[in-house]
C-alpha cells in the first residue's frame with residue numbers, strides 16, 4: 001500500500017516530529033491546578049527550541065472529565081478550564097509563526113453522555129439524533145461485549161427504555177457510525193477546526209468506529225491471558241472479532257481522508273489492540289485512508305535487542321517499503337518510558353536516539369524529553385476510571401499524567417495552585433531549568449537528535465535497510481548511506497568497520513567516541529549514526 005508520494009519529496013507529516021501536549025498537565029496560568037491554552041502559548045518558544053514541529057493536543061473540548069477530556073460534550077468548543085475558541089486560534093496562529101503545526105485529538109468513537117446529541121437521542125428516539133448511538137431493546141444486555149474499562153459494554157437507559165453501547169466508561173456512549181448523519185456531523189466538526197488552521201487529527205481508537213452490524217457475541221479467548229484475565233476483566237477474555245476493525249471502516253476513513261487532504265492535514269489513527277501486537281494497524285494506512293497509524297509494539301517491548309528489532313520489523317514489514325511508520329515511546333495511556341525501561345537515563349537517551357534515527361515520524365510525549373518518571377499515587381489520589389476500578393492490580397494512567405516539571409520550586413513551575421495530580425517528587429532535580437543549559441542532559445540530547453534528523457536527508461527519509469541483531473545486544477540498520485548502531489546492552493560491543501574513525505558522525509549518544517581505523521567499540525547504551533566515508 002503506497003503512502004509515500006516519493007522518497008525524495010517527503011510530505012510535511014513524514015518530516016514532522018510530533019510532541020504530545022497533555023494540556024491538563026502542561027502549564028497552568030490561572031492557578032486552578034489545570035493546564036491551559038495560555039500556558040501552552042507561553043511555552044511555544046520552549047517547544048520550538050526543542051526542535052519538534054507539530055503539536056498534538058490531547059482533547060481540548062468541553063467535557064465532564066469522566067475520562068479527562070476523552071468524553072467530549074461539544075466538538076466545536078473549548079473546555080472552559082483551558083480557555084475559549086479564540087485562545088485556541090491564537091495558539092494555532094502563534095505556533096505557526098514559530099514553525100509549529102497543531103493537530104487536535106479527534107475523539108469520535110464515542111461522545112460524553114452530556115453531549116447534546118446523546119441527550120436528544122435519549123429524549124427523542126424518533127428525532128434527528130435518535131439513531132446517533134447504538135440502541136437496542138431487551139431484558140438483558142444485547143450481547144457479551146466487554147468495556148475496555150471493565151464490566152459489560154452496555155448500559156440501560158431507563159428514560160429511553162433501551163440499552164446503549166459504551167466501549168469505554170458508561171458515560172462514553174459509542175456513536176453509531178452506520179448512520180450517515182453521524183458521519184456528516186463528525187466531518188462537520190473536523191471541518192470547523194480545519195478552517196481555523198488546525199493541521200489534522202489524532203483519531204482516538206479509530207478502529208472501533210464500525211462494529212458488526214448484527215452485534216454478534218465475541219468468541220471467548222482461549223489462551224491463558226484470556227482465560228485467567230477474563231475472569232475479572234471481560235474485555236480481555238474475548239477475541240475482538242465483532243467490535244473492532246470492521247471492513248466497512250475503510251469507507252469512513254476514505255471520507256475523512258478526502259476532507260483532510262483538501263486542507264493539507266494529517267490523520268493519525270490510534271489503533272486499539274488488546275493483544276499488543278498491532279498487526280491490525282497497517283491495513284488502515286494508505287492513500288484512501290489514514291496517513292499514519294500508531295503501532296505500540298515497540299512501546300510495549302521488553303528492553304533488549306531482539307524484542308526491539310522484532311517490534312521494528314513487524315511494523316515496517318506490515319506497512320511495506322512505501323509505508324511510513326510512526327515511532328511512539330510513550331503517551332498518556334501507558335507508564336512513562338523511562339520507568340518502564342528500568343528507570344535509567346542512559347536507556348531513555350538511547351530510546352530517543354532510536355526514535356530519531358528510525359525511518360518514520362517520531363512522537364514525543366511531554367516530559368519524556370526530561371526522562372520524567374511514572375508518578376506513584378496513593379489510592380485516594382487516583383482519578384483515572386480504570387485505575388479506580390482495578391486498583392491495586394492496575395493503578396491506572398495517572399502516573400503518566402503528572403504535571404510537567406519546569407523547575408524545582410513548589411508546583412514545579414506548572415502551577416501556583418494545587419495541581420490536579422501530584423507533582424512527581426523528583427521535580428526538584430529533574431526539570432527543564434536544570435537541564436536546558438546542561439549539554440549532557442537528556443533534554444539537550446533530544447534537541448541534538450531532532451536537529452540531526454531534520455538536517456540529515458538520510459535520517460529524514462533515507463531508505464531503511466534490514467534491522468539486524470548480529471551480536472549481543474546490538475541492533476544495526478542502515479538509513480540510506482548512514483549506518484545506525486545501537487547497543488542496548490550493558491556489555492561493550494566491538495564492530496569491525498574499515499576507517500570507522502574517518503566517517504562523519506550524524507548523531508551520537510556519547511561524547512568521546514571509541515573508534516579506530518579498524519572499527520568501533522560501543523559502550524553501555526551507546527548509539528552511533530555514522531555517515532559514509534568522504535569521497
Ligand code: GLC
Pocket residue numbers: 067070071107168204205270332333
Ligand atoms: C484512547 C485514549 C484514552 C481514552 C480512550 C477512550 O485510548 O488515548 O486516553 O481513555 O481512548 O477515549
